[in-house]
Each structure stands twice: as structure tokens, then as C-alpha cells.
Amino acid sequence: MSSVDEITDDIYFAELLPWQHQLWQQITARVLSPSSALPHALLAAGMQGMGKRAFVWRLVAWLLCRERDQHPAGACGHCVSCQWLRSGTHPSLQVLPLAQMPISVASANSSQAAELATKTSKKSAKAIAKASFTIKIDDIRALQPFIYQGGQGIRICVLDYAEQMTIAAANALLKTLEEPQAQVHLFLISDTPTQLLPTIKSRVQQLPLQQIEASAAQHYVTQALGSTINREAIGSSQIAQLLQLANGAPLAAIDLAQAAWYSKRVLWLTTWQALRSGKRSAIAASDYWQSQLDIADFIKLTEMMILDIQRVCLGLTSSQQDIELPKVITTYQPSEAALEAMLYQLQQVKIALQQNVQEKFAYDKLMQQLAQL
Numbered sequence: 624m625s626s627v628d629e630i631t632d633d634i635y636f637a638e639l640l641p642w643q644h645q646l647w648q649q650i651t652a653r654v655l656s657p658s659s660a661l662p663h664a665l666l667a668a669g670m671q672g673m674g675k676r677a678f679v680w681r682l683v684a685w686l687l688c689r690e691r692d693q694h695p696a697g698a699c700g701h702c703v704s705c706q707w708l709r710s711g712t713h714p715s716l717q718v719l720p721l722a723q724m725p726i727s728v729a730s731a732n733s734s735q736a737a738e739l740a741t742k743t744s745k746k747s748a749k750a751i752a753k754a755s756f757t758i759k760i761d762d763i764r765a766l767q768p769f770i771y772q773g774g775q776g777i778r779i780c781v782l783d784y785a786e787q788m789t790i791a792a793a794n795a796l797l798k799t800l801e802e803p804q805a806q807v808h809l810f811l812i813s814d815t816p817t818q819l820l821p822t823i824k825s826r827v828q829q830l831p832l833q834q835i836e837a838s839a840a841q842h843y844v845t846q847a848l849g850s851t852i853n854r855e856a857i858g859s860s861q862i863a864q865l866l867q868l869a870n871g872a873p874l875a876a877i878d879l880a881q882a883a884w885y886s887k888r889v890l891w892l893t894t895w896q897a898l899r900s901g902k903r904s905a906i907a908a909s910d911y912w913q914s915q916l917d918i919a920d921f922i923k924l925t926e927m928m929i930l931d932i933q934r935v936c937l938g939l940t941s942s943q944q945d946i947e948l949p950k951v952i953t954t955y956q957p958s959e960a961a962l963e964a965m966l967y968q969l970q971q972v973k974i975a976l977q978q979n980v981q982e983k984f985a986y987d988k989l990m991q992q993l994a995q996l
Contacts, residue, residue, distance in 0.1 A: 632709045632725050635684035636700045640674045640873075641843055642835045650682065651695050661686075662828040663803035666785075668816035669833040672875020676783070678832060679810050680725055683779055684708055686808070687715055715778045717769050720756045723783040756784035760791040763799075770799055770807050777806045785811040786818035793820045800826040840866055840873045847877050852886075861945065868927070868942055884916050884924040889946050891928055896951065898994040905990035909983070912990070918982040922969055925989065929965050932957065957996050968992040 639647055653659045667675040684698035685691050688705055691698065698705050707713035711724055718724040766780055782788070788796065799809065800823070811827055813819055844862050851857060857880075869875035879885055894912070897903035912921055931942050935952045936959070972985045 632711070634677055634680045634725050635705070635708050636698060637677060637681065639681065639697065640677060642839050642873075643674060643678050643832070646678070646831060647682075651685070654686070655692065655695065661808060663807070664800055664809040664811065664827040666811045666813065666816065666819075666824070666827040666829045667832055668811075668813045668819075668829060670870055670872050670875070671814050672869055672872030672878065673832055673835065674874055675830070675832045676812055677874075678830070679781065679812055683716065683781060683810065686777055686779060687713065715776060717766055717778075717780045719758050719762050719766070719780070719782045720784070722756065723781070756787050758782060758785070758788040758792050760789060760795050763788075763792045763795040766799070770804055777808065779808050779810065781810045781812070783812045785813045785823075786815045788819075788823075790820070793823055797822055797826070835871060835873065837866075837871070840871060840876070843873045844876050844880075847873075848880055852880050855886075864942070864944060882920065882923070884920040887915065887924060888928065888943065890915075891924055892946065892948065892951055895928075895993055895996065896955075898990065899955065899996065905994050906987065908993075909986040909990040913983060913986055918972070918976065918985050921986070921989070922973065925993070926966070926969055929962055929969075933959075933962050936962070961996050965992055965996050 650661070654661050667679045669675055681697060684705065685694070687708065688694065688698040689702040693699070698708075704713065704715075708716070708725075769778065770780065772778075782796075809827075811819075811823075816824065816829075841859070841862055844866060845859070848857060848862070852861075862876075865876040865880050866873070869879055894903070894908050898905060898908055915921075916924070928948075931948060932952065935941050935949055936956055941948045968989060972980075972989060976982075976985055
């Protein structure tokens, strides 16, 4: 996973992101007020890199914290509840899928926690390999005893990648949403909320986490990256470009800047021109790139380059002002059909990789397609 997606136990106690202060104050004030209460079900939705998961896990820790009245800025980090969170054994928290449970093996202080960490690690690897975090009806049914058990104290369920619930799972969840239980709160997290069933969205209250002022995003990314990336100076124009490529998501922009493949965009263009002119064979290019990037990173790089080539071919401004993509397109402009064929091949390779196809074979196929672009 990229750093945008990585979830460890530190996320419970991390500093609040600058653009989330107002919402945090509103929610915590509402919880601490004797005359109001937190909604039964909340949805944190929007593109990756906006910090929605960071906000949700921080809020979960604070809601469960035994000292929250004395610590409105965030969970204390020391009470028994916070210690349970660190070890991944909190009795009042359920997470689907289990792979998204924030836990650090190093912080596990019991055999039960170690066992959970092992299961989580295995499930994470499997989920990454399949690019899927599907929540099934049996998963929702398994939550029912926890939700309806009664007793004292707050109980929280977090459903990450909620858009990947099966139809049956979503319908099973509707009963819980329609029959709220005292002190039970559901948090749904979704990168693509348009894929959620309308009946689900109508029964949850969405957290306003999507809007970030451009100046705040620029400042945050600038502070996070400093003045250099990979020993190269970075200025305001490069920061602006990163944010544009990341659709304004600050965390995604930081992740992009630090990605191994981002610095190889010019090399990609050089390879494409060499393949197209016949100066380099597809096999030779494949062998070279296998030593540079793993296939997943090369696919990300290629997708971004193809999409930007499409922009330029349509007469739009290139999203990458720091490379000579428009100049290359002036010399040779691929057809829309060829570009679509390349994107299709990328999707086919992704599917093949999920079926354990060797990376070398995948690389060879992509280079052959790139040579025809």
C-alpha cells in the first residue's frame, strides 16, 4: 500500500490535519454537550489523500477514551481504552474488513494481540494481491451480536471501503441503520461514495471532509516535503503540479512526490520514443524497466502518462509542465484508438497480476503494446 493507505496504531493519536480543526471542534463540542448526541451513522467519503481515514480513526480513539472529557483535542493515549486500541484488542470496537484494523505488531502486548496482528498481516497481503476489500453478508451478520448485545458503554463499528459491500451485505446493514441502538455508532469510509446504495447513503450523515482550501493544501504539502525531493529542488510550481495531479488531495500529493515512479516520467517518454522508432526492442525495454520499478508502479506511471497524452491530444494543457510532453506529441500524435488500446491493456495486466501471472510476462506485454502506441 502507499503511505496514503497505510494504517497503524499511531493513527489513533496523530496530530489533527490543519483543514480538519473546525469539524473536529464541532463534533467534539456536540458529543460533550448534554443536550445533543453524535449521529448513529456517519459517512467519511471522498477521494484518497484527503485525510478522511485519519479523521475517523482519531475520532474513534477519542470517543472510546476514558479521559475524553479532560482531553477534547484528542484521545489521551494512556488510559486503558487507549492501551486496548494500541494492542488491537479493544472490546468496544469492530472493524470490517479486519485488514483495516489499525495495529502495530511492535506494540502488541499479549498473545491475543499478536495473533490478531498475524491475521491482519495475512489478510492485508491477500487484500492487496486481489485489490479487493469486499464486505460480505456473513461479515455484517457477524456484527449483530456486538451491536445488539446491550450493556453499558459506547460501541463502535467501522466499515472501511464501504462501497465494496456486496448487495446482500448492504441490505443486511440497512436493518442496523434503520434500528439504531443506544450508544452504538457506525462509521462508513468510502473512496467512491457513488458506488454506495442510495438506501445506505440516505441513512447516514456525511462528514464534510472533502473541501480543502487551495492555499491550505499548498502550505501543508510544502511544509511536509521541504525544499527538495530526491535531492532535487522543488518550488511552488512543482507543488502546484503535484496537487493538480492528485486532484487537490494533500496526502496524495505528498505520496506522489515520494513515489519511486514519479521521478521516472522523462525516462518513460524516452523509452516510448525509442520503442516507437524501433531503436529499442520491447524485450530490451522490458528487461531494463524490470530493474527500475515493480510492475505495479510502472502501471501507475503509464496510466498517468497516457491520460496526460490524451489531454494534450485533445488540445488541453498538459498536467505536467516540468517535462516536454507537448513537444513529443507535436512530433508524433498517437490515435485515440491506440491510447484506448493501451489503457485496456493496462487493465488486462492488472487482472492477470491478480491471477499470479509473472511480472516479466506482464512487463513484456505492456512494452509490446507501448511500442504500438
